[in-house]
Amino acid sequence: MKKILIYLVAFVLALSPLYSASASASQTTKLTKPVSSGTTLYQYTHQGAYTNQISHLSINLNDPYTKVEVGLPSVYGGLATTTALANSHSSDGHRVVGAVNAAFYDMSTGYPLYLISQNNEIYNGGILAKNASGYVSYPIAFGVTANGLAEIDTYDFAVTTVSKLGRIPLTGLNRQRQQDESILFTPQHHTTATNSNQYGVEYVVQTDEQITSTYFGQQLSGKVVQIRPYGSTQKLDIPKNGFVISANGAQAAKFESLQVGDAMAVEISINEKWQDAEFMLASGPMLVRDGQRHITMDTSSSRAKEVAPRSAIAISKDKKTVHFVTVDGRLSDSKGMNLVQFADYLVSQGYDRAINLDGGGSTTMAYRNHGSNNVVVANRPSNSGGAERRVSAILEAISTAPLSDAKTLKYSRTNVGTLLVDSTSTVTIEYVLDQYYNPLPVSSSNISFKSENGYVAFTNTTIQAVSAGTDRVQILYNGKAVESFPITVTDTPGAMAISGSKDVVKDAATTYTLAAKDQAGNNLVYSPSQVKWSVDGDIGYINQDGKFVATKTGTGKIVAQLGNTSTSMTVTVMDKAIFTDVPASHPYYKEVSYLVEKKYITGYGDGTFRPEQTLTRAHGAVIISRVLKLDTSKIKDPGFKDVKASHTYYKEIAAIQNAGIMDGLNGNFNPEGQLTRAQMAKIIANAFKLEGISSIQFKDVPKSDWAYEYVQALAANDITTGYGGGIFKPNEKISRVHFGLFLYRVLNQ
Structure with a gap:
């Protein structure tokens, strides 16, 4: 019979593939989600010639409540997104649970291009492409025939x-x-x-x-x-x-x-095969026939070679299972496929027949997510921002299943773990589904809870731990238990630990928190208000939020009691730091604070002390003159060529020289020279008239060394013990903080 379509061309079967199926292709299932009793959504990452993200709806026509339909806009030539069309067709007893974009259309008019019919009614007469480089140059359609089976075949x-x-x-x-x-x-x-x-x-x-x-x-x-x-x-x-x-x-x-x-x-x-079909939708090219690649267009054409998003319908050999398949494309993690790659992929999935649908920016898969009757986008359309393109027709997976009793329920809980007596956990019901995955209404009137052993009680959706024991909570829908979970209540915490600073500065505030486990080491659920905080020792006070304010220096304990168990942390309260770089936790904070209090040392204008900076001879002279309270008003010019009367520390250097504590060399004092530990020993020994020989003999300061008697004087008076291994490091430069340390020890013998 002669076809009415205007550009009927000879059937073209591509024999030379652009790419052959890859034996190394692999596929990982990311999601398996039943959306009705007969329809399941799968999502995969497929690694072949490229990495691609694939969405797949499997539709079982053997299921008595499952069917496939064509979805058309209310006005001929009207365009709508796949989800909008699907949701507009969904109603009680006729739920659209999955959808895929379908018909090619004229983007300037919105009119579909190829044959579409429903129950013999012709919605669109259609055309064929002029030649085999077009997608649809041969009359092939997908539909459901009068016997209720899916079909992909030619039509007359x-x-x-x-x-x-x-x-x-x-x-x-x-x-x-x-x-x-x-x-x-x-x-x-x-x-x-x-x-x-x-x-x-x-x-x-x-x-x-x-x-x-x-x-x-x-x-x-x-x-x-x-x-x-x-x-x-x-x-x-x-x-x-x-x-x-x-x-x-x-x-x-x-x-x-x-x-x-x-x-x-x-x-x-x-022709007879399609007469009285529930619907038929012409598209193309055919991609798979009898489980083998079978492409009815010129595979060397630009459209076939383009790597792009793709959509297809496939069916099983017994024609009782329909597969909606989309491949995302033009994305960073999903490049897309050309038609040969797409056909080879469909063959690899075991489909008997498959036909190409409108792809590119139209490629859209939708599904009914649990808890809602609306379909949402499953894949990622390639349009800007992932927006759906409006299309002229879609294919829909339909569930006609009636509402039935609740079968599955999804919930979430706050405070998951072993509950301490008097603590709470709140349950949120995310959705309830019947046996056909239809969502059921959720409200306080149809959701209730039941304790099997009575160790917990309920206020609306909040669980209250009442007494220690092991229990199970049942979640009931209209009085029927649908879901349950175990729950343990204890009145005796296991391991407890306080977190917070062990060193606190006087007049400062810090907050402490308590972490607790049960006896088995599992997370223990309790309210912060259940923790009783206290302070052991006269060092400050703490409120019931764990905020501690230090009022006196000293050592005490922060105590936390939870249930019938308590734990503590030792805390030291120190004075405020005098310098930003000598905090209260500094190992020589006490010594530096003492010397500052006595006004023997000062810091820099930026609030720092720079403890590790080496000490100059001039600064050493200044500090010693202050400690010894030397009279700088009656001094004799020491005659140092590099310390004129205009020098900032002229008087202190002169006083130190006049007292015979420090001297120069070759007529110079070298005020910016850095003091060594040996020189420091001589200065302190002279300044404080220290004498004696210690039982400690330093290997690096033998009796023949000029500094021997000075280092020994410090050791004999417990001013220094040197370093491990019996060494003193006489030639090492002395830092500001170590010079202060030696002074402190001398002054506090």
């Missing part, structure tokens, strides 16, 4: 006129006429007029009754009542009780002898 659609001229096939139905075409227009055309140009002839045929639908198996009979001749620009309306034959070129010549008053009949037919 024809419109034939019967008149005194004999049987003349037409080339199209309810679409714009092209050159050398003959088109049938019925009242179901999307406009009321043919809107054909003047380069053809149009025959108006009136029937006895109004034509209320256009469908497969239809026969229309009437008489020619008007002929619009070639060249006429008259707008020709399609009568409600009739039809119009519009012909051009060679096709028009076939009707030249037809006259007003002649009888004319039209037969609209589809």
Whole structure:
């Protein structure tokens, strides 16, 4: 039978693949989610020629409550997103639980391009591509046939006129006429007029009754009542009780002898396989046939070679399982596939037949998420921001299952762990599903809780630990237990530890927290208000939020009591740091503070002491002069060439020299020179008239060393013990803090 589609071309089967199926391809399942009793969503990461993210809805037509339908907009040529279309078609007893974008369409008009029908009613007559480089150059459709089975196969659609001229096939139905075409227009055309140009002839045929639908198996009979001749620009309306034959070129010549008053009949037919089908949707190319790659377009064309997002429908060999499949593309973690790669992927999944759908930016998979009757996007469309593209038709997985008793329930809890007596945990019900995954309403009137052993009680959705023991909480929906979980209550915490600073500065505040485990080392749930805080020792006070304020220096304990168990932490309260770089925790904080208090040492203008900085001879002279309280008002010029009377520390250096504590070399004092430990020993021994020989003999300061008697004097008076291994390090530069340490020891013998 001659096809009515305008560009019928020879069937092209691609034999030379762009890429062959990769033996090293692998696939990881990321998600398995039943969305109804017969439909399950799967999501995969597939590693083949590229990494791709794949979404897959498996639809079992054996399930008595599961079917597949075509989803169309309410207005012909209307466009809507996949989710919007699906949700608009969903209702009680007819829930859309999954959807995929489907039909190719003219993006300038919104009109679908290829054949679509429902229960024989023809929604769109369709065309074919001019050549094999187009996606749909061969009449192939997906649908559900009259026996309720899924099908992907060719179709034979024809419109034939019967008149005194004999049987003349037409080339199209309810679409714009092209050159050398003959088109049938019925009242179901999307406009009321043919809107054909003047380069053809149009025959108006009136029937006895109004034509209320256009469908497969239809026969229309009437008489020619008007002929619009070639060249006429008259707008020709399609009568409600009739039809119009519009012909051009060679096709028009076939009707030249037809006259007003002649009888004319039209037969609209589809081959037997598709007659009375629940629906059919033409698309292409076919990708898989009999479990093998079978591509009905030129695989060397740019469209076939493009690596892009893809959509397809596949079916099982027994035609009882339908698969919606999408591959994301043009994304950083999902490049997409060309048609050969896509076909090979579908073959690898074991599908018997598969047909390509509109892809690219239209590629969208949707599913009913648990707890809602609305479908949401499952994949990531490639449009900017992941936005869905509006499309002209979709395919839908439908659940007709009725609402039934609750079967599954998802909940979450605050404070998961062993509960301390008087602590609480709150349960949130996220959703309740029946056996068909239909969401059930959740409210305080249908959710309740029950304790099996009575160790916990309930206030609405809050669990209150009452007494120690092991219990199980049941979650009931309309009085029937749907879910449960174990719960343990204790009155005796196990391990407890206080967290917070062990060193606190006087007049400062710090907060302590308590971490507790049960006897088995598991997380213990309790309220902060259950912790009783106290202070052992007269060092400050603490409130019940664990905030401690230090009021006196000294050592005490922070005590935390939880239930019948307590723990403590030793805390030392110190004076405020005098310098920013000598905090109260500094090992020589006490010594530095003492020398500052006595005004023997000072810091720098930026608030630092710079304890590790080496000490200069000038600064050593200043400090010793302060400690010894030398009179700097009556001094004799020491005659140092590098310490003039204008020098900042001239008086202190002169006083030290006059007292015989420090001297220069070759007429210079070298005020910026850095003191060594040996020089420090001499200065302190001279300044404080220290003498003696210690039992400690330093290996690096033998008796022959000039500093021997000074180092020994310090050791004999317990001012130094040197370093481990019996060494003193006499030539090492002395830091400001170590010089202060030696002074402190001398002054506090």
